[in-house]
Amino acid sequence: MGKGDGMEKVVHVDLADRGYDIRIGPDFGSTLEAAGEGRAALILADSHTGPLYRDAVCHMLENNGFICSYLEIPAGESSKCLSQLGAILEHAVEAGLDRKSLLVALGGGVIGDLGGFAASVYLRGISFLQIPTSLLAMVDSAVGGKTGINLPQGKNLVGAFHQPVSVAVNLATLETLPEREYRSGLAEVVKYGIIYDEDFFGYLEKEQDALLRRDAAVLAHVIGRSCEIKAAVVAQDEREGGLRAILNYGHTLAHAIEAVFGYGVYLHGEAVSLGIVYANCVSEARCGLSSDASRRVQDLLEGFGLPVHIPRDVEWNPLRAVMSTDKKAQRGVPKFVLAERIGAVQFGFEVSEEALEAAYRSLASPDRQ
Secondary structure, three states: OEEOOOOOEEEEEOOHHHOEEEEEEOOOOHHHHHHOOOOEEEEEEEOOOHHHHHHHHHHHHHHOOOEEEEEEEOOOHHHOOHHHHHHHHHHHHHOOOOOOOEEEEEEOHHHHHHHHHHHHHHHHOOEEEEEEOOHHHHHHHOOOOEEEEEEOOEEEEEEEEOOOOEEEEEHHHHHHOOHHHHHHHHHHHHHHHHHHOHHHHHHHHHOHHHHHOOOHHHHHHHHHHHHHHHHHHHHHOOOOOOHHHHHHOOHHHHHHHHHHHOEOOEOHHHHHHHHHHHHHHHHHHHOOOOHHHHHHHHHHHHHOOOOOOOOOOOOHHHHHHHHOOOOOOEOOEOOEEEEEEOOEEEEEEOOOHHHHHHHHHHHHOHHHO
């Protein structure tokens, strides 16, 4: 599925006429080749990434004959909302974008999700290019075509499937990523090992220190393999009718944590780390995951500086209420992805209320710290 050598790699997402390449390289040069030529383009960025990379991206697009406009929105999860969506759509009209225009999402997961959704509904759908600048976006949210925004009641409750024309990963953008954001992205990387590839999980354990140093060669391999795994899953189940659910391992509780605490208190990857430990607890009780495997996962997450326990004074009931609004829930009952072992998971589990709460109590107790 992947090809390329050295610091450049191409991973193809095989979706027939909607297929596209994820291009991973050390700069913006070759990664922007798939943008095409000679159209109007709106570059959407946030107040963190825009000042850093707007000029370089605009210059590359203009060299390909694009006429560029630019919109910058406030950084943070709170921007992934209806009001910002409206602002983007109005700006697109003012900029004269038509059905052959291109929306460029330059930033992390918030920009990719929000920009992709705007592209999916503007004029009933225009092309968009993902340029992820955070590790989390590179390995997860920029790949697979899921777009959306949050509502006060929960995360990603409004959205659409809208595949990009390409995903352009510039590894150099990770050099400016804040440490907390970088570590947050590692939670999604760990997830891929749990759900799909035990050997990859072992590689993460072996290269933990190199990853924390942001070693370029190790990062290129880790991002490439993460994208390969997600591309393989998406190619089999584009619209989350079955297998794609495994990509949500740990996310049921994670989304509840983000909603209850307020977006930004826990970064997405930090919430996913807690959700993974929680899913492991449920998996031990319900799916036969060994305590040794669960401990390996927790140790790796801790080694990456991610949270693995929740404050003991946080009540269960508000979190459980939000879990009922999860996209995978049916009639208020959440469906869980659970692990049999590292590298193998199953989806569609219903878990008793007693087991759900017991796992949560374990997550908050001292012996899980």
